Amino acid sequence: MFCKNCGQEIDDKAVVCPHCGVSTQPEAPAAVKTNTLAIVGFVLSFFVAIAGLVCSILARKQCRERGEGGAGLALAGIIISIAEMAIALLYFIIIVIVMIGAAAAM
Numbered sequence: 001m002f003c004k005n006c007g008q009e010i011d012d013k014a015v016v017c018p019h020c021g022v023s024t025q026p027e028a029p030a031a032v033k034t035n036t037l038a039i040v041g042f043v044l045s046f047f048v049a050i051a052g053l054v055c056s057i058l059a060r061k062q063c064r065e066r067g068e069g070g071a072g073l074a075l076a077g078i079i080i081s082i083a084e085m086a087i088a089l090l091y092f093i094i095i096v097i098v099m100i101g102a103a104a105a106m
């Protein structure tokens, strides 16, 4: 094969060009940047559900617009936030029912 940098003929098994030292390996595709907001939203979803939900929704929008990674993480943040809010609502409803029941018993 020939070096893609200097054009000299080099051994097919050579990892680097002996003439110019440039790697013969195909360049690794640039790693897709993970959206920062997606990470923030995911972490927040465990502590502050509403903040996590807002960040995750914005992160998904940014991932689409900028082609950044982290859309899956943002989706996880949205699901976790909604699940937490649903559980909190369920507890609230149970407490209200128990209180009404207790009031009615008196």
Ligand SMILES: [Zn+2]
Residues within 6 Å of the ligand: 003, 004, 005, 006, 007, 008, 017, 018, 019, 020, 021, 022
């Ligand atoms: Zn070379």
